Amino acid sequence: MSFLDSLTYDFHTMLDVRSSLGYATATDKNTLPPFIEYCGKNHPDAECITKGMVDGWLAIHPYRSERTQSIFISLLRHYTKFLRSLGKESFIPDENYTIRHERYRPYIYNDEELSALFKTMDEIPPYHRAPGRENVIPVLFRMIYCCGMRPSEPLRLRLEDVDLKTGDIYIRQSKKNRDRHIIMSEDMRHLCIKYSFLAGKREWFFQKWNGGPFPTGWMTNQFHLCWRMSGLAKRGNPRPYDLRHVFATMNMMRWIDEGKDVMALLPYLSTYMGHGDFKSTLYYIHLLPERLRKSAGIDWKQFSPIFGEGASNEED
Numbered sequence: 408m409s410f411l412d413s414l415t416y417d418f419h420t421m422l423d424v425r426s427s428l429g430y431a432t433a434t435d436k437n438t439l440p441p442f443i444e445y446c447g448k449n450h451p452d453a454e455c456i457t458k459g460m461v462d463g464w465l466a467i468h469p470y471r472s473e474r475t476q477s478i479f480i481s482l483l484r485h486y487t488k489f490l491r492s493l494g495k496e497s498f499i500p501d502e503n504y505t506i507r508h509e510r511y512r513p514y515i516y517n518d519e520e521l522s523a524l525f526k527t528m529d530e531i532p533p534y535h536r537a538p539g540r541e542n543v544i545p546v547l548f549r550m551i552y553c554c555g556m557r558p559s560e561p562l563r564l565r566l567e568d569v570d571l572k573t574g575d576i577y578i579r580q581s582k583k584n585r586d587r588h589i590i591m592s593e594d595m596r597h598l599c600i601k602y603s604f605l606a607g608k609r610e611w612f613f614q615k616w617n618g619g620p621f622p623t624g625w626m627t628n629q630f631h632l633c634w635r636m637s638g639l640a641k642r643g644n645p646r647p648y649d650l651r652h653v654f655a656t657m658n659m660m661r662w663i664d665e666g667k668d669v670m671a672l673l674p675y676l677s678t679y680m681g682h683g684d685f686k687s688t689l690y691y692i693h694l695l696p697e698r699l700r701k702s703a704g705i706d707w708k709q710f711s712p713i714f715g716e717g718a719s720n721e722e723d
Contacts, residue, residue: 409447409451410446410447410450410451410452410453410454411443411444411446411447411448411451412447414443414446414447414456415440415443415447417489417490417493417495418439418440418443418486420489421435421485421486421489422435422436424489425485434478434482435482435485435486438478438479438482439479439482439483439486441468442464442479442483445460445463445464445468446460446464449463454496455490455495455496455497455498456487456490456497456498457498458498458500460498461483461498461500461504480500480504483500484499484500484501487499487500512643513648513649513652513694514642514643514644514645514646514649514652515649515652515653515656515694516645516649516650516653520639520645521552521653523637523638523639524633524634524637524639525545525548525549526637527633527634527636527637528544528545528548528549528633529545531544531545531629531632531633531636537616537625538616539605539606539616540629542602542605542606543602543606543613543621544629544633545598546598546599546602546613547561547562547613547621547626548630548633548647548650549595549598550591550595550599551647551650551651552650552651552653552654553591553592553594553595553654554576554589554591554595554654555589555651555654555655555658555679555680556578556589556651557581557582557648557651557681558623558626558627558647558648558650558651559581559623560578560581561612561613562613562620562621562622562623562626563578563579563620564576564577564578564611564612564613565579565610565611565612566603566609566610566611566612568612569599569603569612571596571599571600571603573590574590574591574592574593574595574596575588575589575590575591576588576589576590576591578681581681582681582683585681585683587678587679587681589679626647627646627647630646630647651680652691652694654680655676655680655688655691656691656694656695658676659676659691659692659695660695660696663695669692673685673688673689674688676688
Protein backbone atom coordinates (compact mmCIF):
# COMPACT_ATOMS: atom_id res chain seq x y z
CA MET A 408 0.00 0.00 0.00
CA SER A 409 1.38 3.43 -0.95
CA PHE A 410 1.95 6.15 1.62
CA LEU A 411 -1.02 8.12 0.22
CA ASP A 412 -3.30 5.06 0.30
CA SER A 413 -2.23 4.30 3.86
CA LEU A 414 -2.89 7.85 5.05
CA THR A 415 -6.26 7.93 3.28
CA TYR A 416 -7.32 4.54 4.69
CA ASP A 417 -6.39 5.57 8.23
CA PHE A 418 -8.17 8.91 7.79
CA HIS A 419 -11.45 7.23 6.85
CA THR A 420 -11.02 4.78 9.69
CA MET A 421 -10.66 7.73 12.07
CA LEU A 422 -13.82 9.32 10.64
CA ASP A 423 -15.76 6.11 11.21
CA VAL A 424 -14.56 5.92 14.80
CA ARG A 425 -15.36 9.56 15.54
CA SER A 426 -18.79 9.27 13.91
CA SER A 427 -19.58 6.20 16.00
CA LEU A 428 -18.75 8.22 19.12
CA GLY A 429 -21.13 11.00 18.07
CA TYR A 430 -18.55 13.54 16.86
CA ALA A 431 -19.22 15.70 13.79
CA THR A 432 -16.76 15.00 10.98
CA ALA A 433 -17.79 17.40 8.21
CA THR A 434 -14.98 19.87 8.94
CA ASP A 435 -12.41 17.04 8.98
CA LYS A 436 -13.63 15.88 5.56
CA ASN A 437 -13.29 19.38 4.08
CA THR A 438 -10.00 20.34 5.71
CA LEU A 439 -7.59 17.40 5.95
CA PRO A 440 -7.80 15.53 2.57
CA PRO A 441 -5.83 18.20 0.62
CA PHE A 442 -3.04 17.98 3.20
CA ILE A 443 -3.08 14.17 3.06
CA GLU A 444 -2.86 14.28 -0.74
CA TYR A 445 0.02 16.76 -0.49
CA CYS A 446 1.94 14.42 1.84
CA GLY A 447 1.33 11.38 -0.36
CA LYS A 448 2.27 13.05 -3.63
CA ASN A 449 5.27 15.02 -2.39
CA HIS A 450 6.66 12.37 -0.04
CA PRO A 451 5.69 9.05 -1.65
CA ASP A 452 8.46 7.11 0.08
CA ALA A 453 7.72 8.42 3.58
CA GLU A 454 6.43 6.22 6.35
CA CYS A 455 4.90 8.82 8.64
CA ILE A 456 3.75 12.45 8.82
CA THR A 457 6.64 14.66 9.90
CA LYS A 458 6.96 18.24 11.11
CA GLY A 459 8.67 19.06 7.80
CA MET A 460 5.55 18.02 5.90
CA VAL A 461 3.33 20.22 8.04
CA ASP A 462 5.76 23.14 7.74
CA GLY A 463 5.92 22.65 3.98
CA TRP A 464 2.14 22.55 3.63
CA LEU A 465 1.63 25.75 5.59
CA ALA A 466 4.43 27.50 3.70
CA ILE A 467 2.82 26.98 0.29
CA HIS A 468 -0.84 26.90 1.43
CA PRO A 469 -1.08 29.72 3.98
CA TYR A 470 -4.49 30.11 5.57
CA ARG A 471 -6.28 33.46 5.38
CA SER A 472 -6.31 34.00 9.11
CA GLU A 473 -4.77 32.67 12.29
CA ARG A 474 -8.16 31.21 13.20
CA THR A 475 -8.45 29.07 10.06
CA GLN A 476 -4.86 27.91 10.47
CA SER A 477 -5.51 26.98 14.10
CA ILE A 478 -8.58 24.97 13.03
CA PHE A 479 -6.45 23.02 10.56
CA ILE A 480 -3.80 22.36 13.20
CA SER A 481 -6.41 21.23 15.72
CA LEU A 482 -7.94 18.76 13.25
CA LEU A 483 -4.49 17.54 12.24
CA ARG A 484 -3.68 16.99 15.90
CA HIS A 485 -6.69 14.65 16.23
CA TYR A 486 -5.61 12.76 13.10
CA THR A 487 -1.96 12.30 14.03
CA LYS A 488 -2.92 11.29 17.59
CA PHE A 489 -5.15 8.64 16.02
CA LEU A 490 -2.21 7.45 13.89
CA ARG A 491 -0.10 7.21 17.03
CA SER A 492 -2.84 5.09 18.65
CA LEU A 493 -2.42 2.68 15.73
CA GLY A 494 1.28 2.43 16.52
CA LYS A 495 2.35 4.67 13.64
CA GLU A 496 4.90 7.36 14.38
CA SER A 497 3.54 10.84 13.48
CA PHE A 498 4.25 14.46 14.31
CA ILE A 499 1.63 15.84 16.69
CA PRO A 500 1.57 19.68 16.63
CA ASP A 501 1.06 21.14 20.08
CA GLU A 502 -1.27 24.04 20.86
CA ASN A 503 1.51 26.59 20.34
CA TYR A 504 2.59 25.25 16.96
CA THR A 505 2.56 27.77 14.13
CA ILE A 506 4.73 28.86 11.23
CA ARG A 507 5.87 32.36 10.49
CA HIS A 508 5.27 33.57 6.97
CA GLU A 509 7.33 36.16 5.18
CA ARG A 510 5.31 39.26 4.47
CA TYR A 511 3.86 39.20 0.99
CA ARG A 512 5.45 41.79 -1.24
CA PRO A 513 2.82 43.33 -3.51
CA TYR A 514 3.09 42.79 -7.23
CA ILE A 515 3.27 46.22 -8.85
CA TYR A 516 2.13 45.98 -12.45
CA ASN A 517 3.89 47.98 -15.14
CA ASP A 518 1.97 49.84 -17.85
CA GLU A 519 2.43 47.07 -20.42
CA GLU A 520 1.05 44.43 -18.06
CA LEU A 521 -1.98 46.52 -17.15
CA SER A 522 -2.70 47.23 -20.79
CA ALA A 523 -2.44 43.56 -21.80
CA LEU A 524 -4.44 42.38 -18.79
CA PHE A 525 -7.38 44.75 -19.28
CA LYS A 526 -7.38 44.12 -23.04
CA THR A 527 -7.80 40.43 -22.29
CA MET A 528 -10.58 41.18 -19.79
CA ASP A 529 -12.37 43.28 -22.39
CA GLU A 530 -12.21 40.35 -24.83
CA ILE A 531 -13.13 37.55 -22.42
CA PRO A 532 -15.54 35.28 -24.31
CA PRO A 533 -18.98 34.26 -23.06
CA TYR A 534 -19.13 31.00 -21.13
CA HIS A 535 -22.30 28.96 -20.80
CA ARG A 536 -21.57 28.01 -17.17
CA ALA A 537 -21.09 31.65 -16.20
CA PRO A 538 -23.71 33.67 -18.09
CA GLY A 539 -22.82 37.35 -18.42
CA ARG A 540 -19.22 37.06 -17.22
CA GLU A 541 -18.06 38.93 -20.35
CA ASN A 542 -19.95 41.98 -19.00
CA VAL A 543 -18.94 41.61 -15.36
CA ILE A 544 -15.18 41.01 -15.60
CA PRO A 545 -14.09 44.21 -17.42
CA VAL A 546 -16.06 46.41 -14.99
CA LEU A 547 -15.37 44.50 -11.78
CA PHE A 548 -11.59 44.59 -12.08
CA ARG A 549 -11.54 48.17 -13.32
CA MET A 550 -13.52 49.18 -10.24
CA ILE A 551 -10.90 47.57 -7.97
CA TYR A 552 -8.10 49.26 -9.90
CA CYS A 553 -9.62 52.68 -10.55
CA CYS A 554 -11.20 53.06 -7.10
CA GLY A 555 -8.51 51.38 -5.00
CA MET A 556 -11.03 48.97 -3.53
CA ARG A 557 -10.38 45.76 -1.66
CA PRO A 558 -11.37 42.93 -4.03
CA SER A 559 -14.22 41.80 -1.79
CA GLU A 560 -15.77 45.29 -1.64
CA PRO A 561 -17.33 45.54 -5.13
CA LEU A 562 -18.70 42.01 -4.73
CA ARG A 563 -20.77 43.15 -1.72
CA LEU A 564 -22.21 46.25 -3.37
CA ARG A 565 -25.98 46.31 -3.62
CA LEU A 566 -27.58 48.07 -6.54
CA GLU A 567 -28.60 51.06 -4.40
CA ASP A 568 -25.02 51.46 -3.11
CA VAL A 569 -23.83 52.78 -6.50
CA ASP A 570 -25.20 56.18 -7.46
CA LEU A 571 -24.74 56.31 -11.22
CA LYS A 572 -25.74 59.99 -11.34
CA THR A 573 -23.12 61.29 -8.92
CA GLY A 574 -20.52 58.50 -9.03
CA ASP A 575 -20.85 57.92 -5.28
CA ILE A 576 -20.15 54.37 -4.05
CA TYR A 577 -21.28 53.43 -0.56
CA ILE A 578 -19.10 50.66 0.86
CA ARG A 579 -20.86 48.95 3.76
CA GLN A 580 -19.05 47.40 6.70
CA SER A 581 -15.75 46.71 5.05
CA LYS A 582 -12.67 45.84 7.10
CA LYS A 583 -13.33 46.21 10.86
CA ASN A 584 -16.98 47.00 10.01
CA ARG A 585 -16.22 50.53 8.79
CA ASP A 586 -18.50 52.16 6.22
CA ARG A 587 -17.22 54.75 3.77
CA HIS A 588 -18.15 56.66 0.63
CA ILE A 589 -15.88 57.02 -2.39
CA ILE A 590 -16.34 58.81 -5.70
CA MET A 591 -15.69 57.19 -9.08
CA SER A 592 -13.97 58.95 -11.94
CA GLU A 593 -16.20 60.03 -14.82
CA ASP A 594 -14.82 57.28 -17.07
CA MET A 595 -15.60 54.67 -14.44
CA ARG A 596 -19.07 56.08 -13.86
CA HIS A 597 -19.93 55.91 -17.57
CA LEU A 598 -18.61 52.34 -17.73
CA CYS A 599 -20.83 51.41 -14.79
CA ILE A 600 -23.84 52.99 -16.49
CA LYS A 601 -23.30 50.82 -19.58
CA TYR A 602 -22.81 47.72 -17.46
CA SER A 603 -25.90 48.42 -15.36
CA PHE A 604 -28.03 48.75 -18.49
CA LEU A 605 -26.82 45.34 -19.71
CA ALA A 606 -27.21 43.70 -16.28
CA GLY A 607 -30.81 44.81 -15.87
CA LYS A 608 -32.95 44.50 -12.75
CA ARG A 609 -31.10 42.92 -9.83
CA GLU A 610 -30.30 43.15 -6.10
CA TRP A 611 -26.50 43.14 -6.26
CA PHE A 612 -24.50 45.49 -8.46
CA PHE A 613 -22.42 42.52 -9.65
CA GLN A 614 -24.97 39.73 -9.49
CA LYS A 615 -24.30 36.07 -10.17
CA TRP A 616 -26.58 34.16 -12.52
CA ASN A 617 -28.22 32.43 -9.54
CA GLY A 618 -29.28 35.77 -8.04
CA GLY A 619 -26.62 36.06 -5.34
CA PRO A 620 -23.33 37.99 -5.12
CA PHE A 621 -20.17 36.59 -6.69
CA PRO A 622 -17.85 34.78 -4.25
CA THR A 623 -14.27 36.01 -3.96
CA GLY A 624 -13.00 32.61 -5.11
CA TRP A 625 -14.76 32.97 -8.45
CA MET A 626 -13.32 36.45 -8.91
CA THR A 627 -9.78 35.24 -8.13
CA ASN A 628 -10.13 32.35 -10.59
CA GLN A 629 -11.29 34.72 -13.34
CA PHE A 630 -8.33 37.00 -12.65
CA HIS A 631 -5.84 34.15 -13.04
CA LEU A 632 -7.66 32.95 -16.15
CA CYS A 633 -7.32 36.39 -17.74
CA TRP A 634 -3.65 36.55 -16.78
CA ARG A 635 -2.98 33.21 -18.50
CA MET A 636 -4.99 34.21 -21.57
CA SER A 637 -3.02 37.47 -21.84
CA GLY A 638 0.23 35.56 -22.32
CA LEU A 639 1.96 37.63 -19.64
CA ALA A 640 4.89 36.09 -17.79
CA LYS A 641 4.88 36.20 -14.00
CA ARG A 642 7.54 38.15 -12.16
CA GLY A 643 6.02 37.08 -8.87
CA ASN A 644 2.51 36.20 -7.74
CA PRO A 645 0.02 38.73 -9.16
CA ARG A 646 -3.35 38.86 -7.40
CA PRO A 647 -6.52 40.95 -7.68
CA TYR A 648 -5.52 42.69 -4.42
CA ASP A 649 -2.46 44.09 -6.15
CA LEU A 650 -4.68 46.27 -8.33
CA ARG A 651 -5.48 48.18 -5.11
CA HIS A 652 -1.77 48.49 -4.35
CA VAL A 653 -1.15 49.93 -7.83
CA PHE A 654 -3.93 52.49 -7.32
CA ALA A 655 -2.13 53.83 -4.24
CA THR A 656 1.38 53.89 -5.69
CA MET A 657 0.28 55.46 -8.97
CA ASN A 658 -1.48 58.27 -7.14
CA MET A 659 1.69 58.98 -5.16
CA MET A 660 3.80 58.90 -8.32
CA ARG A 661 1.44 61.34 -10.03
CA TRP A 662 1.59 63.73 -7.06
CA ILE A 663 5.38 63.63 -7.10
CA ASP A 664 5.52 64.24 -10.86
CA GLU A 665 3.18 67.21 -10.38
CA GLY A 666 5.34 68.59 -7.59
CA LYS A 667 2.63 68.24 -4.95
CA ASP A 668 3.17 67.76 -1.23
CA VAL A 669 2.76 63.99 -0.88
CA MET A 670 2.70 64.08 2.91
CA ALA A 671 -0.13 66.61 2.93
CA LEU A 672 -2.19 64.47 0.54
CA LEU A 673 -1.62 61.10 2.19
CA PRO A 674 -4.43 61.54 4.78
CA TYR A 675 -6.90 61.96 1.92
CA LEU A 676 -5.65 58.79 0.27
CA SER A 677 -5.83 56.99 3.60
CA THR A 678 -9.47 57.99 4.09
CA TYR A 679 -10.43 57.12 0.51
CA MET A 680 -8.92 53.63 0.79
CA GLY A 681 -10.52 53.00 4.17
CA HIS A 682 -7.29 52.48 6.10
CA GLY A 683 -7.79 52.21 9.83
CA ASP A 684 -4.13 53.02 10.48
CA PHE A 685 -2.22 55.81 8.73
CA LYS A 686 0.86 53.56 8.67
CA SER A 687 -0.99 51.35 6.20
CA THR A 688 -0.92 54.24 3.73
CA LEU A 689 2.67 55.21 4.50
CA TYR A 690 3.63 51.63 3.65
CA TYR A 691 3.15 52.40 -0.04
CA ILE A 692 6.06 54.83 -0.08
CA HIS A 693 8.36 51.82 0.21
CA LEU A 694 6.89 50.42 -3.01
CA LEU A 695 7.74 53.49 -5.09
CA PRO A 696 10.71 53.43 -7.48
CA GLU A 697 13.90 54.52 -5.74
CA ARG A 698 14.17 57.75 -7.70
CA LEU A 699 10.72 58.78 -6.41
CA ARG A 700 11.32 57.65 -2.83
CA LYS A 701 14.17 60.17 -2.74
CA SER A 702 11.87 62.93 -3.93
CA ALA A 703 11.73 66.18 -1.98
CA GLY A 704 7.98 65.61 -1.76
CA ILE A 705 8.52 62.99 0.94
CA ASP A 706 9.72 64.12 4.35
CA TRP A 707 11.60 61.04 5.55
CA LYS A 708 12.84 62.67 8.75
CA GLN A 709 9.32 63.46 9.87
CA PHE A 710 8.16 59.88 9.50
CA SER A 711 11.34 57.90 10.24
CA PRO A 712 10.08 56.88 13.73
CA ILE A 713 7.06 55.25 12.09
CA PHE A 714 9.07 53.53 9.38
CA GLY A 715 11.55 52.37 11.96
CA GLU A 716 8.85 50.21 13.50
CA GLY A 717 8.44 48.32 10.23
CA ALA A 718 5.90 48.80 7.54
CA SER A 719 2.33 47.92 8.20
CA ASN A 720 1.15 44.72 6.58
CA GLU A 721 -1.14 46.25 4.01
CA GLU A 722 -3.85 43.74 3.45
CA ASP A 723 -5.89 46.66 4.74
